[in-house]
Amino acid sequence: MLSDNKSPTINHIPGHVKHDGHNMTGFIIFLCSESIIFFAFFVGYGILKVTAPVWYPEGIDGIAVKEPLINTVILVSSSFVIYFAEKSLHKKNLWGFRFIWFITMLMGSYFVYGQYIEWSELSFSLQSGVFGGMFYLLTGFHGLHVITGILLMGLMLYRSFLPNNYKGGEMGVESVSLFWHFVDVIWIILFVLIYLWQ
Amino acid sequence: MLVRGELITPPSDLFDPTVYNGLYTMHGTVMLFLFLFPMLSGLTNLLVPPMIGAPDMAFPKLNALAFWLVPVFSIILLLSFFVPGGPASSGWWSYPPISIQNPLGKMINGEMLWITAISLSGISSIMGAVNFVTTIIRMRAPGMGFFKMPIFIWTVLAAQLLQLLGLPALTGGAIMLFFDLSFGTSFFRIEGGGDPVLFQHFFWFYSHPAVYVMVLPVFGIFSELFPVYARKPLFGYKFVAVASFGITILSLVVWVHHMFYTGTPMWMRNLFMFTTMLIAVPTGVKVFAWIATLWGGNLRLSTPMLFCLGGLFNFIFGGITGVMLATVPVDIHVGNTYFVVAHFHYIIFNTIAFGIFAGIYHWFPKFTGRMFYEGLGKVHFALTFIGATLNWLPLHWAGLLGMPRRVASYDPEFAIWNVIASIGAFILGVASIPFILNMVSSWVRGKAAPPNPWKAIGLEWLLPSPPPHENFEDDIPTVLNEPYCYGLDKPFVQDEQFYIDKSFKKH
Structure with missing residues (x-):
């Protein structure tokens, strides 16, 4: 249709835009928006903590920090581990990637397990005043994100066995690892708010 | 119309007051979330890709999912009329403690x-x-830098960023409310040490910007249409573009003005009074730019232009009452009266809905490939303008005299204003008849539309009407100038004539 001689412009060059690689942009925008929900919860936590007449439910004057701290160390270090997994994928070391990736998954699962132990040992519930509600809301909402992250990693691990999986780039692995860093950062803030600020 | 039917006489005689509570909650929610939001996102979805020369949205599947959620939540919302206890009746803002009972x-x-x-x-x-x-x-499209984008795209970008920043806060608040209501937590329950005002902060942090989410694309439509029908370049293009972001940023810091009498501290009131008034600056920039565009222009008073002018007129009025309400003493005096109702209907209906109608008429030929009937359109405009004015103008007086909102029965002294308002509402109801008639009949058997019936500048007008599935497919024009150079002899895209010829050929 370009060589049409009825066209007044003879030397017309068609304009082109390549449309790929939007997924990462979209995903980053989504994460920014997601962080606002957490931000809203954090602000709510802060305001309630400062203003509430009764903060801890009766019979409780704080929560243990030791086990959650171990959990925190594991989750935060998994963020470095996943970085090395991503790096070995860039170097085309597929088995190295799978192995380190799987270690990250194990560390994430340990975190969820530790969280479960902590929940089952606590003497207050969702209904125990503002603190009870806030505690379970924040840790639960974050826990859901950790579980989502582990499931996504599982999906990426499965996909790494498919032929030609990385032909269109490593966008899946990159965004899951970004998500994992995000979950980590949120946990650090959460840890400071709930466990350290007592 | 039912709501106004009830209010035509002072005592509550059409329905029970509880039903009335449910009705106004649902009226607010349905109108915002099931009418204005879907209408606007439909329009923007249709317009954004061709206006920037993209084949489609970036994530078509995500788009489809977002769309199909609309009927799902509509059904959930409407189902609530049939559950025991009736629909939600705590107003569209759903403040605790009423909403957690x-x-x-x-x-x-x-x-x-x-x-x-x-x-x-x-x-x-x-x-x-x-x-x-x-x-x-x-x-x-290639060459389309940020300062060559149409203003409509600027405003959509500003509005959607606002969604991304504000909506999660409301969602967070809603989750907490849900827990309070269903699982016995006490985030907002005073008995359990919670703070009901906190929910108001969450709610208004999003819900005030929500108004700007709706009004910004409408500002975009105004900015697109005035130059086309005045045959003049848009006055101060860059200022109008940047003002959109000014509105976005400021609108995130004005929310407390909805809470002036919920026991907020004085410094907070003064601060938010100031920011609220400040938002009049970028809006004022836009209004003056539109007026300057119209000034000395060669106006064509077709239906879209009439709706734009009507909308602008009403917006100036609604904006002034807005600044009045921003003043803390005035707000405390007239808050929760019909003055507030009148103010936001002037923005929500008389500006936003007018803008949406203008947009629908303006781009109707582009997307259906048919021209609409100008006569019916003008009848629609006349009825809408008269109905809307009769409906909401008198309520300002009723509000100033002290008529409280959200009640089914009221003092007889307000009767006269309410009778006029109800008549206006019924005229508005009638006004939708010529509109629907026009849309349906011209879509079916209207005159075929040329690619560019309004002689407008813009990428979408370089496409055939209706545009092909992938818009420009593999030949996207290279943009040289912003799309408002009417009469300036600056080409809009490279090889403009080639694309114009092409748009006719496909027809």
Whole structure:
């Protein structure tokens, strides 16, 4: 249709835009928006903590920090581990990637397990005043994100066995690892708010 | 119309006051979340890709998902009329403690369905916003830098960023409300040490910007249409573009003006009075730019232009009452009266809905390939303008005299204003008849539309009417100038004539 001689412009060059690689942009925008929900919860936590007449439910004057701290160390270090997994994928070391990736998954699962132990040992519930509600809301909402992250990693691990999986780039692995860093950062803030600020 | 029917006489005689509570809650929610939001996102979805020369949105599947959530949450919302206890009746803002009462003790109740529907609509809007922002950032035509984008695209970008920043806060608040209502937590319960005002902060942090989410694309439509029908370049293009972002940023810091009498400290009141008035600056920039565009222009008073002019006129009026309300003493005096109702209907209907109608008429030929009937359009405009003015203008007086909002029965001294308002509402109802008639009949058997019936500048007008599935397919024009150079002899795209010829050929 370009060589049409009825066209007044003879030397017309068609304009082109390549449309790929939007997924990462979209995903980053989504994460920014997601962080606002957490931000809203954090602000709510802060305001309630400062203003509430009764903060801890009766019979409780704080929560243990030791086990959650171990959990925190594991989750935060998994963020470095996943970085090395991503790096070995860039170097085309597929088995190295799978192995380190799987270690990250194990560390994430340990975190969820530790969280479960902590929940089952606590003497207050969702209904125990503002603190009870806030505690379970924040840790639960974050826990859901950790579980989502582990499931996504599982999906990426499965996909790494498919032929030609990385032909269109490593966008899946990159965004899951970004998500994992995000979950980590949120946990650090959460840890400071709930466990350290007592 | 039912609401106004009730209010035509002072005592509550058409329905029970409880039903009335349910009705106004649902009226607010349905109108915002089921009418204005979907209408606007439909329009922007249709317009954004061709206006920036993209084949489609960045994530078509995500888009489809966001769209199909709309009927899902609509059904959930409307179902709440049939559950025991009736629909949510705590007003569209759903303040605790009223909203966390659950007198019947049932798990599924009107309020719970309301929260679910609102959260789903929030998820759908976030998906849409991610899509719009990515599309606009990544998929513009070659040469279309940010300062060559149409103003409509600027305003959509500003509005969608606002969605991304504000909506999660509301969703967070709604989740907490849901827990309070259904699982016995006490975030907002005073008995358990919670703070009901906190919810108001969450709610208004999003819900005031929500007004700007709706009004910004309408400002975009005004900015697109005035130059076309005045045959003049848009006055101060860059200022109008940047003002959109001024509105976005400021609108995130004005929310407390809805809470002037909920015991907020004085410094907060003064601060938010100031920011609220400050927002009049970028808006004022836009209004003056539009007036300057019209000034000395060669106006063509076709239907879209009439709606734009009507909308602008009403907006100036609604804006002035807005600044009045921003003043703390005035707000405390008239707050919760019909003055507030009148103010926001002037913005929501008389400006936003007018803008949407203008946009629909303006781009109707482009997307259907048919011309609409100008006569019917003008009848629609006349009836709408008269009806809207009769409906909401008198309520200002009723409000100033002290008529409280959200009540089914009122003092007889306000009767005269309410009779006029109800007549106006019925005229508005009638006004939709010529509109629907026009749309349906001209879509079916209207005159075939040329590619550019309004002689407008813009990428979408270089496409055939209706545009092909992938818009420009593999030959996207290279943009040279912003699309407002009417009469300036500056080409809009490279090889403009080639694309114009091409748009006729496909027809």
